[in-house]
Amino acid sequence: MNSDTDLPRAAQPDFAALKARITLGNAVTLLAVLVLAALALATPGFLSMPAIRSLVTTVSFTGCVAIGMTFITLSGNLMSFSLGASLSAATLIFVATLGAGLWPAILAAVLFCAALNALQGWIVGYFRANPIIVSMASFAIITGVATAVTGGRGLYILTNVAAGLKGNLGPIPGPFAAFAICMLIAQLILSRTALGRRIVLTGTNPRAMLAMGAEPWKAVVWAYALAGLFTGVAAVLMAARYGSGDLQHGIGMEYSAIAAVLVGGTAIEGGRGSFLRTFLGALFIAVLQSVLVLRGFSTEWQRFGMGAVVLLVILLQRK
Amino acid sequence: MPVSLLHSATFRPYILMVVLIAILGKLGGERVVCSRTLYSVLQQFSLLGPVALALGLTMMIRHFDLSVVGTVTLAGCIAVLAGAQSPILGLALAALAGLSAGAVQGTLIVRLRLSSIAVTLGGMLTLIGVAYLLTGNREVAYANRDIARVVDSALFGPFSLRFVIAAGVFVLAGAVIGRTRLGPQLYSVGSDPKAAMVAGVPTGAIVFAVFALSGLICAIAGALLSFSLAAASPSALSNILVPAAAAAIIGGVSIGGGRGTPVGIAGGVLLLCCLQSGLTAIGVAPFLQDVATGCVLLLVAVMDGAELSRRFEDLKRVVVPVRPKISGSSV
Numbered sequence A: 001m002n003s004d005t006d007l008p009r010a011a012q013p014d015f016a017a018l019k020a021r022i023t024l025g026n027a028v029t030l031l032a033v034l035v036l037a038a039l040a041l042a043t044p045g046f047l048s049m050p051a052i053r054s055l056v057t058t059v060s061f062t063g064c065v066a067i068g069m070t071f072i073t074l075s076g077n078l079m080s081f082s083l084g085a086s087l088s089a090a091t092l093i094f095v096a097t098l099g100a101g102l103w104p105a106i107l108a109a110v111l112f113c114a115a116l117n118a119l120q121g122w123i124v125g126y127f128r129a130n131p132i133i134v135s136m137a138s139f140a141i142i143t144g145v146a147t148a149v150t151g152g153r154g155l156y157i158l159t160n161v162a163a164g165l166k167g168n169l170g171p172i173p174g175p176f177a178a179f180a181i182c183m184l185i186a187q188l189i190l191s192r193t194a195l196g197r198r199i200v201l202t203g204t205n206p207r208a209m210l211a212m213g214a215e216p217w218k219a220v221v222w223a224y225a226l227a228g229l230f231t232g233v234a235a236v237l238m239a240a241r242y243g244s245g246d247l248q249h250g251i252g253m254e255y256s257a258i259a260a261v262l263v264g265g266t267a268i269e270g271g272r273g274s275f276l277r278t279f280l281g282a283l284f285i286a287v288l289q290s291v292l293v294l295r296g297f298s299t300e301w302q303r304f305g306m307g308a309v310v311l312l313v314i315l316l317q318r319k
Numbered sequence B: 001m002p003v004s005l006l007h008s009a010t011f012r013p014y015i016l017m018v019v020l021i022a023i024l025g026k027l028g029g030e031r032v033v034c035s036r037t038l039y040s041v042l043q044q045f046s047l048l049g050p051v052a053l054a055l056g057l058t059m060m061i062r063h064f065d066l067s068v069v070g071t072v073t074l075a076g077c078i079a080v081l082a083g084a085q086s087p088i089l090g091l092a093l094a095a096l097a098g099l100s101a102g103a104v105q106g107t108l109i110v111r112l113r114l115s116s117i118a119v120t121l122g123g124m125l126t127l128i129g130v131a132y133l134l135t136g137n138r139e140v141a142y143a144n145r146d147i148a149r150v151v152d153s154a155l156f157g158p159f160s161l162r163f164v165i166a167a168g169v170f171v172l173a174g175a176v177i178g179r180t181r182l183g184p185q186l187y188s189v190g191s192d193p194k195a196a197m198v199a200g201v202p203t204g205a206i207v208f209a210v211f212a213l214s215g216l217i218c219a220i221a222g223a224l225l226s227f228s229l230a231a232a233s234p235s236a237l238s239n240i241l242v243p244a245a246a247a248a249i250i251g252g253v254s255i256g257g258g259r260g261t262p263v264g265i266a267g268g269v270l271l272l273c274c275l276q277s278g279l280t281a282i283g284v285a286p287f288l289q290d291v292a293t294g295c296v297l298l299l300v301a302v303m304d305g306a307e308l309s310r311r312f313e314d315l316k317r318v319v320v321p322v323r324p325k326i327s328g329s330s331v
Helices: A002-021 A024-042 A049-074 A083-096 A102-126 A131-150 A161-166 A174-192 A194-204 A206-212 A216-242 A253-264 A275-294 A299-316 B002-007 B012-031 B035-060 B068-082 B087-111 B116-135 B146-152 B161-179 B182-191 B193-198 B203-229 B241-250 B262-282 B286-303 B308-319
Strands: B154-156
Touching: A024 A275, A049 A083, A049 A174, A049 A194, A049 A216, A049 A253, A049 A275, A083 A102, A083 A131, A083 A216, A083 A253, A102 A131, A102 A161, A102 A216, A102 B286, A131 B241, A131 B286, A161 A174, A161 A216, A174 A194, A174 A216, A174 A275, A194 A206, A194 A216, A206 A216, A253 A275, A253 A299, A253 B116, A275 A299, A299 B116, B012 B241, B012 B262, B035 B068, B035 B161, B035 B182, B035 B203, B035 B241, B035 B262, B068 B087, B068 B116, B068 B203, B068 B241, B087 B116, B087 B203, B146 B161, B146 B203, B161 B182, B161 B203, B161 B262, B182 B193, B182 B203, B193 B203, B241 B262, B241 B286, B262 B286
Parallel strands: none
Antiparallel strands: none
């Protein structure tokens, strides 16, 4: 008897909570997703297998970098301008070490990229140096050194060693499978480990970290190292896909990545966000781009559309 | 006086520049330190100077305008496209576009209380998108080649019209900040926005004005650059943000806000341009100049770091362990 009378009472707060969650931002987000989905489905050729395959393959490269960027954003360090340059450098390392075998090359590229960014994280965290300036400086140094070493030329994969990375996992293209796995791993790190919670706490309130007796800079170093790690994965996938290591691979990648992070709804000031959001943000941008291409819009309209969408999403993020 | 000069962040770049010129003169002699190098330094200053000033002004109020790249690019495209008949019209439209882009972003930052990095990131992507849209994703040539000669030929000595305009912007900014009430207000917003608001400083208006000005200054620099090159392209100028930020920071602007002067920024720009022109004249490859710029920027970032002194103390404790003195006499 008692449970009957309790039920509506219990349901009432839930309804209120639901009502509270329907804010302007959420409504617009839902509307945008629905409109885009309708547009995509109404676009001839969107649902064809080749279109979808190419869509999910290209989104994987930006997506993995965006996962890395999310760690940096969550840790309260806004964004890194050097992830694109790190990616380019890591593709070069991958191709250069491919002679030693596939796995050593993957390990070398990913660890190199992680170490490169961990160093930046140490400078940012240990000295509380400005992340924007440090990553800009790193961009210039990485690009300069890489050009000096390679003479500006790309390296090409001449053997068949890396062909396995281009293959499929069942019906899913390999890069997309890797992207999804990366997203899951990153999300597990964030929500299931002490490290993940420390990164978020550093982004929310570094003083609370200090009060807790933990050094915020260690969490920052880890956030940057993980950012480098996932960027390294993107580098391996890209190098295998295009058969080369090249400084051109990463140009502009940091902007696409931060766009995916922000469109997904991770807060730029840090502390709030998730990797599922970044995953969906990257997909949203990729679907938008694909619809624009299939509907015959030129490159310039795609560029403008991307910029406008990112700006709109940022405006909707206000508290 | 000499001691205070050495310690002043405003004059530091000028002192470094004298040292740099001395070193370059030692290395390259007459071939490097000559009027041609001076002209090339001043021409570089004409673009980098205003952009660094615009970025530096936003850094002084504890914001960061990433959209400078977008504004310079878009203004260059507008000036070339709209200025086919009359260069003045092109310049005016470009300036108007830059001013309104800055004003819109300033309004969004103030009214919606959004992070300036986020807004200007979106702004930069949108502005470059508009530039792509206007030019149709191609390089646009400017038919009126006379104007290139007008803006670049020497007015007197090594000074071109473009440099005179850039220098004029600096003088104006320096005079306004040094001589009017706006200067202290600007610094107070940068050091402590809440305290500034309590003290009656119109913080919102100041932030809005600085972003609008940043857009205007960048637009003029971009338009004049396009005239000088007699061409504009939506993808040309992506690598100006790093040297502009470097110049502003070397010139004594703190990313934490509240510090820096236009004179200092001009010094930072001149130092960077001297370094680049000098290294080019000696025959150092451009990518090594990138590395040099990056290293300087990294060094300054570490020196500006909020916890540098604390870490220095940590280091001292590791190197020279402090042991509590145990001596019977004092107890």
